[in-house]
Amino acid sequence: MIGDTYLRQSLMIRSMLFIPFPFVIAILLIVLLAVVRTRDDEAPPNLPFQALILLGAFQSTLSGLRWGYAVQPVMYVMPVAAAMVPPLAYLGVSRLARKSSLSPIQQICLHGLPAGLIVVLIALWRDAIDIAIVLTDVGYAAAILLLMRSGTDALRLAPFENAGPTYRAILFAASALLLSAAVDIFIWLDLAWAGGEYALKVITFGNLAALAVLAAAAAAASRSHAPVDRVEAVRPPEILQDSQTLAAVQALMKDRHAYRDVDLNLDRLARKLAIPARQISAAINRATGKNVSQYVNEYRIAEACTLLAETDDPVTEIMFEVGFQTKSNFNREFRRVTDTTPLEWRDRSRRPSKSTPVQKAD
Known part of the structure; x- marks a missing residue:
């Protein structure tokens, strides 16, 4: 009983x-x-x-x-x-x-x-x-x-x-x-x-x-939160192939530097592109073998590497500029992409023969 x-x-x-x-x-x-x-x-x-x-x-x-x-x-x-x-x-x-x-x-x-x-x-x-x-x-x-x-x-x-x-x-x-x-x-x-x-x-x-x-x-x-949305004009979503979807994402990242938005998430990215979130996720996963957060963070790390090599700005300032909010997340993603720390990258970048190539998003 x-x-x-x-x-x-x-x-x-x-x-x-x-x-x-x-x-x-x-x-x-x-x-x-x-x-x-x-x-x-x-x-x-x-x-x-x-x-x-x-x-x-x-x-x-x-x-x-x-x-x-x-x-x-x-x-x-x-x-x-x-x-x-x-x-x-x-x-x-x-x-x-x-x-x-x-x-x-x-x-x-x-x-x-x-x-x-x-x-x-x-x-x-x-x-x-x-x-x-x-x-x-x-x-x-x-x-x-x-x-x-x-x-x-x-x-x-x-x-x-x-x-x-x-x-x-x-x-x-x-x-x-x-x-x-x-x-x-x-x-x-x-x-x-x-x-x-x-x-x-x-x-x-x-x-x-x-x-x-x-x-x-x-x-x-609860460290993650759904940010207050801004009203954006969007066109009706179209059915795109993976290559077209990825090209649209790349253009948004390279031309508009959307990755700098600290509140960027998959839902907001989908609205900016007028492409269904599931289609974006599937296209990036199939084409690169990465999830969307890894893909976006690699754009952030790529710019951080450039700033570390070409400027004397503090690491914390660079971290905020490229779209990160916490040092722990920045350091973890930086090591995942470059297999080194930001300070080590800055030091090696000024010695070209010993520098470590950054893995850029596809």
């Missing part, structure tokens, strides 16, 4: 020593949220990701109240909060991947269904709470991975500069949801077969660790 994890765990409260770990996690998540909000002050915030971090702090607090102070009423709130985590993660990811045809109210109603279901189950069928939460975690993790199936090019609304780190953070978020589901399954099995011998340790560290990883991934992914 399916155990009611969130309700039956209360039977073990008296045997547990007080551990302030959940409150430490809650405090750290509040600090993380403050950092994210400050960082995103000049950019449209990813509200679902911010709400996810806040919800993580709330869940950690509930866990501390329940296991540290035996406040049993919170056990009715915990499963509802747990059911809200996966939808918020999905909504945060979808804001970077595509524009929804649903209004904000419609999205809230749709993705609020898991939490509503848990409320109903608490009142009518508590034994089904565990499996409902596990299915919610797994279902939304699968939905996130489905959105990301085309790699970094799936992040159509995220700036190219942050596409790689954002993609990895999203994969971590999906993994955290799967870890949370695995932890819940283990707890249910432990309660059913071993009387909860290991449940306390798993609850205290396993769930909170998954929650912390998910919140950290949300914070990392």
Whole structure:
């Protein structure tokens, strides 16, 4: 028979020593949220990701109240909060991947269904709470991975500069949801077969660790944001061959230096060219074997190499001029393209016989 994890765990409260770990996690998540909000002050915030971090702090607090102070009423709130985590993660990811045809109210109603279901189950069928939460975690993790199936090019609304780190953070978020589901399954099995011998340790560290990883991934992914769009005149899209599509992209990069736009993303690139985003992605991938963010960043690195060789401008100034916003991303992409650092490139470029050729975008 399916155990009611969130309700039956209360039977073990008296045997547990007080551990302030959940409150430490809650405090750290509040600090993380403050950092994210400050960082995103000049950019449209990813509200679902911010709400996810806040919800993580709330869940950690509930866990501390329940296991540290035996406040049993919170056990009715915990499963509802747990059911809200996966939808918020999905909504945060979808804001970077595509524009929804649903209004904000419609999205809230749709993705609020898991939490509503848990409320109903608490009142009518508590034994089904565990499996409902596990299915919610797994279902939304699968939905996130489905959105990301085309790699970094799936992040159509995220700036190219942050596409790689954002993609990895999203994969971590999906993994955290799967870890949370695995932890819940283990707890249910432990309660059913071993009387909860290991449940306390798993609850205290396993769930909170998954929650912390998910919140950290949300914070990392929120570095990317969908910029406020400027109205641009576009002509009706035409069906172009890969060579024509690539030629159009190259012209935009070389003639208009579109790569210098720090907010450039696949969706914005598609509008500038009046070519479907999927067609651009497929053409670049087939012709060069690279994703769009790598392709655009190589134009940025090519210009950076020229500036490093021909000017004495500071590296940071050059980084901003060519379209990068963070030094870590600039250095990582520079090493990927040139297999050296910016300072090493500048030094070698002034010794032609030992210089390293830059890999330019095709």
